[in-house]
Amino acid sequence: MTGLGPSLTVLVSLATLAAVSMAVYALAGARRDPDAERRGSRFLLGAGDFLMHWLMWAVSPLERLSLRAGISSDVYNLAGLGFGIASGAALASGHLEVGGWAIALGGVCDVLDGRLARARHVASAYGAFIDSTLDRFVEVFVFLGFVVYLRRFAFGPLAAAAAVTGSLLVSYARARGESLGVECREGLMQRAERLFLVVTACLFDGPLCATRGWPPGSLVLWTLALIAAGTFVTAIQRTVWIARRLLSPGGNATHDPDGSGLPP
Numbered sequence: 001m002t003g004l005g006p007s008l009t010v011l012v013s014l015a016t017l018a019a020v021s022m023a024v025y026a027l028a029g030a031r032r033d034p035d036a037e038r039r040g041s042r043f044l045l046g047a048g049d050f051l052m053h054w055l056m057w058a059v060s061p062l063e064r065l066s067l068r069a070g071i072s073s074d075v076y077n078l079a080g081l082g083f084g085i086a087s088g089a090a091l092a093s094g095h096l097e098v099g100g101w102a103i104a105l106g107g108v109c110d111v112l113d114g115r116l117a118r119a120r121h122v123a124s125a126y127g128a129f130i131d132s133t134l135d136r137f138v139e140v141f142v143f144l145g146f147v148v149y150l151r152r153f154a155f156g157p158l159a160a161a162a163a164v165t166g167s168l169l170v171s172y173a174r175a176r177g178e179s180l181g182v183e184c185r186e187g188l189m190q191r192a193e194r195l196f197l198v199v200t201a202c203l204f205d206g207p208l209c210a211t212r213g214w215p216p217g218s219l220v221l222w223t224l225a226l227i228a229a230g231t232f233v234t235a236i237q238r239t240v241w242i243a244r245r246l247l248s249p250g251g252n253a254t255h256d257p258d259g260s261g262l263p264p
Helices: 004-027 034-039 049-069 073-092 096-119 125-152 156-179 191-212 218-247
Strands: none
Touching: 004 049, 004 191, 034 049, 034 096, 049 096, 073 096, 073 125, 096 125, 096 191, 125 156, 125 191, 125 218, 156 191, 156 218, 191 218
């Protein structure tokens, strides 16, 4: 890995800029974002809500600009998919920092697509389907990139495969519960937390591994192992939580072994 000096300088500069921005946000009253409040959004089980509302505040100028320019949610959906494909290619070729920035930009696109739809009052079943489905495509591309990048580690591909499997199980449990009338946002390792961990690992792997004398990719490997463990726990938690709601008095328990929604 070369160029650690300039890379670290960029990271420190951006971290300083973010800290200054947070200070300005706090001094301005740290107003909680109404859209996030209505949706019941949380980060790190509520412990990171300040960061979440700060991010919504930070992207609000771009949101207002997009509204004035008439940019549709589909544009950001497709841009997010493009960043996902680019991140997977960058990670597979060993460019962790490029992949990390692409993942971060894709996350911003994911935030904006839904906010634009709700701001224009055009949120629809189509939009919800496209958004959630493309999010899964993006996650698969990202983790496939990690599978290739981590092939030098004995358990690297396994960690990446376990992470994407757990991530998809978390999303499936929520989607299946909602299809049966039970909304579930339980669990720590949701998509926002996964994105935060992955981006942080990609951006800091080079400097940290060089400082500690670890093989490049070590931070990413352990981060994916953490995501894998966390997502499986979250998926199990959601499964139990939804099952209990469906079996409770007044629940909507149905026997649907093949997931088709049709009578057995």
